[in-house]
Amino acid sequence: MDLRHRLLIAFLIIIFLPCCMIGTIGGIILTNQVRSIEETYHIETDSWQVIVEPIQILNRMTRSSFNELCTVAERYPEKLENLTVLNEFNEELKKRFSYLLVMRGQEEIFVGEENLYAGIKEKLPIGASYDAAYDGGLYIGGDMPFLLKLQTFTFADGTPGSFYIITDVNTLIVVLRKTVMQGVFYGILTMIFTAFILVAWLYQGILKPLNALKKATRQLQEGNLDYTLEENISDDEIGQLCKDFEEMRVHLKEQIEIRIQYEQELKELIGNVSHDLKTPLTAIKGYAEGLRDGVADTPEKQRRYLQTIYAKADDMTTLVDELSFYTKIDTNNMPYQFEHVLANDYFSDCVEENKVELELKSIHISFFSDLSADTLVLADREQIRRVMNNIIGNAAKYMGEQTQGSIKLRLLEEKEYIRVEVEDNGKGIAAKDLPYIFERFFRADQSRNSRQGGTGLGLAIVKRIVEEHGGTVHAESEEGKGTTISFTLKKIK
Numbered sequence: 001m002d003l004r005h006r007l008l009i010a011f012l013i014i015i016f017l018p019c020c021m022i023g024t025i026g027g028i029i030l031t032n033q034v035r036s037i038e039e040t041y042h043i044e045t046d047s048w049q050v051i052v053e054p055i056q057i058l059n060r061m062t063r064s065s066f067n068e069l070c071t072v073a074e075r076y077p078e079k080l081e082n083l084t085v086l087n088e089f090n091e092e093l094k095k096r097f098s099y100l101l102v103m104r105g106q107e108e109i110f111v112g113e114e115n116l117y118a119g120i121k122e123k124l125p126i127g128a129s130y131d132a133a134y135d136g137g138l139y140i141g142g143d144m145p146f147l148l149k150l151q152t153f154t155f156a157d158g159t160p161g162s163f164y165i166i167t168d169v170n171t172l173i174v175v176l177r178k179t180v181m182q183g184v185f186y187g188i189l190t191m192i193f194t195a196f197i198l199v200a201w202l203y204q205g206i207l208k209p210l211n212a213l214k215k216a217t218r219q220l221q222e223g224n225l226d227y228t229l230e231e232n233i234s235d236d237e238i239g240q241l242c243k244d245f246e247e248m249r250v251h252l253k254e255q256i257e258i259r260i261q262y263e264q265e266l267k268e269l270i271g272n273v274s275h276d277l278k279t280p281l282t283a284i285k286g287y288a289e290g291l292r293d294g295v296a297d298t299p300e301k302q303r304r305y306l307q308t309i310y311a312k313a314d315d316m317t318t319l320v321d322e323l324s325f326y327t328k329i330d331t332n333n334m335p336y337q338f339e340h341v342l343a344n345d346y347f348s349d350c351v352e353e354n355k356v357e358l359e360l361k362s363i364h365i366s367f368f369s370d371l372s373a374d375t376l377v378l379a380d381r382e383q384i385r386r387v388m389n390n391i392i393g394n395a396a397k398y399m400g401e402q403t404q405g406s407i408k409l410r411l412l413e414e415k416e417y418i419r420v421e422v423e424d425n426g427k428g429i430a431a432k433d434l435p436y437i438f439e440r441f442f443r444a445d446q447s448r449n450s451r452q453g454g455t456g457l458g459l460a461i462v463k464r465i466v467e468e469h470g471g472t473v474h475a476e477s478e479e480g481k482g483t484t485i486s487f488t489l490k491k492i493k
Contacts, residue, residue, distance in 0.1 A: 015195050059137045061096045062165050066149050073153035086110045101164040119144045145169040209238045225253040280312035326457045329464045336380045340492050343375045350388045363405035371411050376492040383465045390458040391422045391485045400427030417488040429477040438463040
């Protein structure tokens, strides 16, 4: 069955089904309404007369005014002797076919409608103990039927008083009859009109999004990933399909952009690695040729040449290891062995491991801790050691021309974490470079002749390992004064 036939059948259902439901439900509602009114107000009359006299609606019409008067009588009874205030209430009640009567004892001190009141005065239950604080009223029939709400109170001088809200039912009969009949007529007319609108909406809500989706698909097929669905997307199934398509387009565009960025970074990495490998390879080749050609003609020279060759080969091994390691953590193939570690002992050992090598470079390293001796953290010993070596190694590499380099390792307390800070007095990092130092392949010194070299992966590895431990990493630096790298680890209670 095609879409047009479906819409035609839907239109017929929308027209006839509501009419049947209105007839059925309306009959049930009217029957219950008649029974409810007859039981509540003890009225003996035929159904059609009751249908056009919904007494409960009349009661609700004056509920807000009645409640307001009850509040005034309880808190400010003197206001019920003020004719200005009473006239204001009465004017409001006139809009609801009602008026106000206030009495001090048996004396009438305010009558909102003298003419209407004269006809029902004898029927009023003056002095009765009736209380209409609940949502209802007293129906009094006869030639001039009316609804009555009354409340007793005490004036400021202690005199008993009462006020009445009287609703003229005869005045409302014609209005209510018109309202009900017009309501039924306009209700049916509205249903028919709504059916046409609904069909048009369904037609627009199905075909327009499908056409927009078709156009977007064609644009995507042609490689235009910037084309967006401009149509207002609804919340139905087709709208959800359009949203899913748009999310797919955005995700695909992001993946392509990430891929392009990755390829660019990879090209940069290859260039950096080529340069960093070429430098030691050139040195190795030169010193090897020196040994081969007899340039190193003394044992001391030969030993120095061999030592240089070994050092350059070691640098190449470190470089290759770093690349291999980052590949593992970047592809989530790095297994972690988490265990409970005594923080003070562990980081104190890290300092001792680096102390001798740093002293050879005229760098002093010190250790401070605010933690208790039994503070435990959850960590992979090997990976956190790599983190420390990378941070300390970077600090030593970029120490600058200091006569006496200094590195301080501090352990600080932070609620559920400990903070590890490594502070140096090196040459610092430029403010423009500081936000990017933890990004992979980033090197603050881009010069090809930089003596430091490196792939720009050291701090990226640090960040990835710390995040896998559930911590965060942060850097602060000022050029010429030094850098502080800090990270957090979870404590074990």
